[in-house]
Amino acid sequence: MPNSVTPAEIEAAIRNVPDFPKPGIQFKDITPVLANARLFAGAIELLTKNFQPGSVDAVVGIDARGFIFAAAAAIKLHAGFVPVRKKGKLPYQTHEQDYALEYGHATVAMHIDALKPGARVLLIDDLLATGGTSAAATALVQKLGATIVEAGFLIELKFLNGREKLVGFPVRSLIAY
Numbered sequence: 141m142p143n144s145v146t147p148a149e150i151e152a153a154i155r156n157v158p159d160f161p162k163p164g165i166q167f168k169d170i171t172p173v174l175a176n177a178r179l180f181a182g183a184i185e186l187l188t189k190n191f192q193p194g195s196v197d198a199v200v201g202i203d204a205r206g207f208i209f210a211a212a213a214a215i216k217l218h219a220g221f222v223p224v225r226k227k228g229k230l231p232y233q234t235h236e237q238d239y240a241l242e243y244g245h246a247t248v249a250m251h252i253d254a255l256k257p258g259a260r261v262l263l264i265d266d267l268l269a270t271g272g273t274s275a276a277a278t279a280l281v282q283k284l285g286a287t288i289v290e291a292g293f294l295i296e297l298k299f300l301n302g303r304e305k306l307v308g309f310p311v312r313s314l315i316a317y
């Protein structure tokens with residue numbers, strides 16, 4: 141089914157929630173995009189448009205909203221799906237990567253056998269803010285000897301310069317604020 145959704149249509153469906161989860165943060169709520177079959181499918185089309193089925197080995201998604209887009213993209217690209225999770229959630233042996241938050245730090249993890257050396261990886265998350273989360277995910281992918289061929293985001297908060305932390309591969313976002 142051809143699906144010619146534009147980024148502007150997706151942007152119109154994103155709900156801005158002020159002061160969530162804490163004062164001063166404007167949360168970009170993507171659930172209205174997910175709830176709309178056409179927009180959800182269109183978002184996946186746009187996030188995968190540089191790749192043919194079979195041209196990537198895995199789509200890595202970041203906990204938790206990134207899983208939704210990455211899993212759908214993996215099916216479309218005939219690729220596996222690999223989760224990067226918050227520390228303590230994955231059951232088997234993991235590599236972990238710390239990264240700085242505005243106050244304090246956080247840790248993400250990936251199973252030690254999640255990717256084969258040389259695997260071609262599309263990295264996906266819903267939103268690029270400071271880039272700390274996706275830079276940590278990148279480090280985990282690279283630790284396993286896999287290669288990120290592109291990082292894709294539904295939304296980019298440009299004023300936070302997150303893409304400066306993502307070097308060596310193209311970074312694409314559908315909607316920038």
Ligand code: AMP
Nearest residue numbers: 166167168267268269270271272273302
């Ligand atoms: P960062 O590590 O600063 O790039 O933050 C990116 C992660 O935090 C992503 O997984 C997003 O889902 C989440 N995030 C950060 N800021 C926002 C925001 N304003 N609205 C929704 N999610 C956000």
